[in-house]
Amino acid sequence: MTPFxxxxxxxxxxxxxxxxxxxxxxxxxxxxxxxxxxxIGPDLALLARIGPAILWLGALxxxxxALDRLFATDxxxxxxxxxxxxxxxxxxxxxxxxxxxxxxxxxxxxVIAPLLGLMLNVELRxxxxxxxxxxxxxxxxxxxxxxxxxxxxALRRGGLLLAVLVLPLTVPVLIFGIAAANAAIIGxxxxxPPFTILCALSLASLVLGPIAAxxxxxxxxx
Amino acid sequence: xxxxxxxxxxxxxxxxxxxxxxxxxxxxxLFAVGLFGAMKAPDDYQQGATVKIMFLHVPAAWLGxxxxxxxxxxxxxxxxxxxxxxxxxxxxxxxxxxxxxxICLVTGSxxxxxxxxxxxxxxxxxxxxxxxxxxxxGVLALYWTAEEPGRGARAAAVLSLVGAVNLPxxxxxxxxxxxxxxxxxxFRMGGSTIDPAIxxxxxxxxxxxxxxxxxxHLAAMRNEILxxxxxxxxxxxxxxxxx
Numbered sequence: 001m002t003p004f005x006x007x008x009x010x011x012x013x014x015x016x017x018x019x020x021x022x023x024x025x026x027x028x029x030x031x032x033x034x035x036x037x038x039x040i041g042p043d044l045a046l047l048a049r050i051g052p053a054i055l056w057l058g059a060l061x062x063x064x065x066a067l068d069r070l071f072a073t074d075x076x077x078x079x080x081x082x083x084x085x086x087x088x089x090x091x092x093x094x095x096x097x098x099x100x101x102x103x104x105x106x107x108x109x110x111v112i113a114p115l116l117g118l119m120l121n122v123e124l125r126x127x128x129x130x131x132x133x134x135x136x137x138x139x140x141x142x143x144x145x146x147x148x149x150x151x152x153x154a155l156r157r158g159g160l161l162l163a164v165l166v167l168p169l170t171v172p173v174l175i176f177g178i179a180a181a182n183a184a185i186i187g188x189x190x191x192x193p194p195f196t197i198l199c200a201l202s203l204a205s206l207v208l209g210p211i212a213a214x215x216x217x218x219x220x221x222x
Numbered sequence: 223x224x225x226x227x228x229x230x231x232x233x234x235x236x237x238x239x240x241x242x243x244x245x246x247x248x249x250x251x252l253f254a255v256g257l258f259g260a261m262k263a264p265d266d267y268q269q270g271a272t273v274k275i276m277f278l279h280v281p282a283a284w285l286g287x288x289x290x291x292x293x294x295x296x297x298x299x300x301x302x303x304x305x306x307x308x309x310x311x312x313x314x315x316x317x318x319x320x321x322x323x324x325i326c327l328v329t330g331s332x333x334x335x336x337x338x339x340x341x342x343x344x345x346x347x348x349x350x351x352x353x354x355x356x357x358x359x360g361v362l363a364l365y366w367t368a369e370e371p372g373r374g375a376r377a378a379a380v381l382s383l384v385g386a387v388n389l390p391x392x393x394x395x396x397x398x399x400x401x402x403x404x405x406x407x408x409f410r411m412g413g414s415t416i417d418p419a420i421x422x423x424x425x426x427x428x429x430x431x432x433x434x435x436x437x438x439h440l441a442a443m444r445n446e447i448l449x450x451x452x453x454x455x456x457x458x459x460x461x462x463x464x465x
Contacts, residue, residue: 147384151377157367164363165381168356171349172391212384219301219376 003088004096011100014073025062026108032058033116044121051120052130052181056174058116059109059134060141064163066105067145070097071153071217080153080221090217095210098146106138122185129184129191136195137177140202143209144169150213154220173201229306231447238440245437252430259423266420275333277424281431282326286354287389288435289319293361294386297379307443309375310450312382313365314442318435320358327351338402346395347403350388357385371450 015022036054037047047054074080074097083093113134114127122130148166155161179194256277266273292315299308330348331341342348361378368374396405416424 147380151364151380154377155364155368155373161363161367164356165360168353168360169384171353208384212380215301216377216380219380220373 003086004092007083007088007093007096008100011097012104015069015100015104022104023108025066025105026112028065029058029062029109029112030116032061033119036120048121048123049186051117051122052133052185053178054120055113055116055122055130055134056137056177056181059113059138060167060170060174062109063106063138063141064145064166066101067142067149067162067166068152068159070101070146070149072149075153075221080217084217084221090214091210094146094150094213094217095143095206098142098210098213102139102142106142109138110134126185130181133177133180133184133195133198136180136198136202137173140173140198140205141170143202143205144173146209146213147216150216151220154216173198176201231307231310234307235444235447238444242437242440242444245433245440249430249433249437252426252433256423256427256430259426263420263423269337272333272336273420275329276420277427279326279329279333280424281428282322282329283351284428285431285435286319286323286326286351287392288432289315289322290354290357290382290385290389292439293319293378293382297382300375300379301383307447309372309379310443310446311439312379313371313375314439314446316358316361316365316378318438318442320355320362322431322435323351323355323358327355343402345402346399347392350392350395354385354388354392357381357388361385371453 033054036058040046040050071080074083083097084090086093088096110131113131117127117130118124145162145166147169148162151165152162176194176198179189180191180198183189183191183194260274260277263274263277265271293312296308296312296315299305300312327348330351334343335341361381364378364381365374368377396403
C-alpha cells in the first residue's frame with residue numbers, strides 16, 4: 001500500500017469511527033439552516049432569494065468548525081511528529097490529510113445541501129446547481145483552512161483564533177460561490193465565469209494551502 | 223558601516239537612535255509643506271471642498287498596503303534568511319499598517335457620505351481593503367496569542383505571505399470589477415489624470431506619510447527589541463529565583 005493511500009484510509013477511518021467528528025459538521029449545517037427561518041421569519045419568497053447565501057454561509061461555518069480537528073488530535077498523540085519525519089514530503093502528507101478531511105467533512109455538506117435547499121424554498125431543479133457550486137467550492141475552504149489549522153496547532157491554540165485567521169481568506173470563495181449559485185438559480189448573469197473562477201480557487205488552494213501549512217508546521221513545531 | 227552590521231540589534235539601536243530625530247524632523251517639515259499645499263489646492267469642480275479628504279485618504283491607503291508588503295518581505299527574512307531583525311520588523315509593521323488601513327477606510331467613508339450619498343458600499347475596492355484590515359487583525363491576534371515571540375513571529379510570517387495575495391486584488395480591483403470607487407488615476411498608463419495643482423500636494427503628502435510610517439516603524443522596532451530584552455531579563459531573573 002502506498003503511503004498516500006495508507007494515510008488517506010487511516011484519516012478517513014479515524015474520522016468515521018467513534019470519536020471522530022465526520023458527520024458533526026453536517027449536523028451543524030442542518031441546525032444553522034434550521035435556525036435561519038426562526039431569525040428572519042418564515043417568509044418563503046425571502047428565503048428563496050437568500051437561500052443560496054445561507055447555504056454557503058452555513059457550509060463555510062460548518063467546515064470551519066471541523067478544521068480544529070485536522071491537526072490537533074494528531075499533534076496530541078504524536079503522530080504528527082511521525083508524519084513530519086516520514087517518507088512522504090510534508091506537503092504531500094498534509095495534502096493527503098486535507099483530502100481525507102474534505103471527504104469526511106466537506107462532501108457530506110455537499111450531499112445534504114439539496115435537502116437543506118428544499119427547506120429554504122430553493123426549487124428542486126435548482127438544488128442540483130447549488131450542490132454543484134458547493135462541490136466545486138468546499139475543497140477551497142478546506143485547503144485554505146488547512147493553513148489556519150497548521151498555524152493554530154503550531155501555537156497550540158484553536159477555536160476563535162482559527163476563525164479570525166481563516167475567514168478573511170475565504171472571502172473570494174464565498175463571493176464566487178454565491179455568484180455562481182445565484183447565476184444558476186436567479187440569472188441573468190452567465191453561470192460559467194464565476195463557476196470557473198470558483199474551480200480555479202479550489203485548484204490554486206490545493207497547491208498553495210499544503211505548501212503554506214507545511215511551512216507553518218515546520219517552523220512552528222521544530 | 224556595511225549594511226550587514228545592522229543585523230546586530232545593538233548596532234541597529236545605535237543607528238536608529240541617531241537617525242530617528244532627523245526622520246521625525248523631516249516628517250514634520252513634509253507634513254507642514256504638504257498640508258499647506260493641500261489647503262492652497264483648488265477645490266474640485268464636482269466634489270467641492272471634500273476633495274481635500276483625498277490628501278489623507280490616498281496616502282493612507284498606499285501605506286496600508288505598503289505595510290503588508292513590508293511584512294511579506296520581513297516574512298521572507300524570517301523564514302528563508304533567518305535574519306534576526308526580520309521578525310521584529312514584521313511585528314512592528316503590523317499595528318502601524320492596520321492603523322493606516324483604518325484611516326483609509328474611515329476617511330474614505332467620510333468622503334463617500336457627501337459624494338456618493340452613503341458611508342459604505344460593498345464594491346470590490348472597499349471590500350478588499352476591509353479584508354486587508356481583517357488580515358491585519360488576524361496577524362495581530364497571532365502575536366497576541368503566541369506565548370513565545372519567535373514562534374508567533376514564524377506563524378505570522380506564514381500568514382503574511384499568504385495574505386499578500388490580497389495586495390494585487392486591491393490594486394486591480396477597480397480594473398477587474400465595475401466599482402463605484404474611481405479607477406486608478408495617479409499611477410496609470412499614459413500618465414496621471416489629476417491636475418498638477420492637486421497632484422503635487424498629494425505626492426508631497428504621500429512622501430510625508432511614508433516618512434511618518436518609517437519613523438513610527440523604526441521607533442516600534444526599537445521598542446520591540448527593548449521589550450524582548452526586558453522579557454529575557456525577567457526570564458533569567460525568574461530562573462535565578464527558582465534555583
